[in-house]
Structure formats: C-alpha cells, structure tokens
Amino acid sequence: MFDEDGSLDPLLKFLLYAVLALAIGKMLWEWLTEDVSRWITVDLWGLIADHPWWTGLIALGALAALILLTRLLSFLFDAGTSTHVYDDPDEDYASSAPLSEAVDPDVLTFKMKQLAAMSATGFEQACADLLARDGFRGTRRIGGAGDLGVDVTARDDDGRLLILQCKQYQNPVGSGHVQKFNGTARLHHGADLPIMIALNGFTQPAVDFAQHHQLILMGRPELKKWAHGHHLYDVLGIENSTQ
Incomplete structure (x- = not known):
C-alpha cells in the first residue's frame, strides 16, 4: 500500500482520486439537473411572468451596465497599450538642448519612443522625412529586399549624395x-x-571600423538631436557651403 519512503502507492492514489472525482461529479450533476433546472424553469420563469415590466427594466439596466463596462475596459486597454502618447520628460527635445538652441515647435520632430515603436519601414521613412525637413533634395526611401545596404538616398545643396542605412x-x-x-x-x-x-x-568594434574607413555613424544621442529638430549636418559636424 505504501512505498519505502512512506508515500501512498501511485496506482492506489490514482484509484482514490478517480473515486473522489466521480463522487463530486455525481453531486454536481444532481444539483444541476434538479435544483438549478427547477430554479430556471419554475422559480425564475414564474417571477418573469408575474412582473414582466420590472423584469424588462432590470434586463435593460443590466445590458446598459454591460455596454458601459465593455467600453470602459476597452478604453483602459487602449490607454495602456497606446504608442502615440509619450510623456517621458527625458524624451522632450527641450530637455536635451539649451534654451538658446531650442527648435521651432512647428518643424517636424519625432520622440525616441515614437521611432522605437515604428516598423522597420516606418523608421526608414521617418529618416527620409527628416532629411526632407532639413532641405535635402531628391529624398527617397529605397530600403527593402535586395537594397544592397541603401535605405534612404538624398542630395545636399552641394550635390553630394547621401546614402543612409537605418x-x-x-x-x-x-x-x-x-x-x-x-x-x-x-x-x-x-x-x-x-x-x-x-x-x-x-558596438565599440563597429565604431573603430567606421572611423578607420571614414564611415559616418549616427548613434542614439545624435539621432535624438536630429529627431528633435536639429539639422543633420549640425548634429554630425558636417560642413555645408549653403549654411
């Protein structure tokens, strides 16, 4: 009956659990088929038949409460998952630049949380839009399968070709x-x-390689300044004859 360690034999334990489950199932079945069935078919139906107006009002009230509850839950869920509300003060461009360098609030800007929430294509398009904001010409998003490392292209006023990978x-x-x-x-x-x-x-090896081959890297700090309204060349320290 018991194992060497004093525990109940597994087969006997299974049989006892099976008997207990059958007993509980039988009790529930009798309760559902007798008491609950009688309450629905006799007591509840009798109450509805005797008080139809009150029953109708109660039903309408319950339906209205259910609709309100559903809308409230939907609103709370949308508020909790929305990617369009960003209130982190650290991501406000005014907090990352001196007041003397504050940008025009009417120019196109993105917060970092917005950029992070975008799809890969949306991120590339955001970079293209920022180039257009800064006055670059012929801005195009090209990224996709077989793009051979080019996501966005543009030219500056000096005719120089910019190739961006995002x-x-x-x-x-x-x-x-x-x-x-x-x-x-x-x-x-x-x-x-x-x-x-x-x-x-x-990574540091990536930075070292880029410096050796004269590639321009824009990390998070630089991207933040650019997205918050500063001109690309000002952020990267690139000279432009028209500026």
Missing part, C-alpha cells in the same frame, strides 16, 4: 553590419556621405 535594432549594431555597409555604400552606390543610423547605437 537600423532599428534593440541592441547596438555590430561590426559585421558596418563592414557590409562599407562594401556597398561607396563602391556600389557611389556615396559621397555614407551614413549609418542605429536607434540603439553601435
């Missing part, structure tokens, strides 16, 4: 991605200014 990765971009970009940005696309953008920055 990475929205959750982790810093590694050296391998920067090496691939180096192999196509100038040789294949003829970039005058090859710029790689990473939402969450780059």
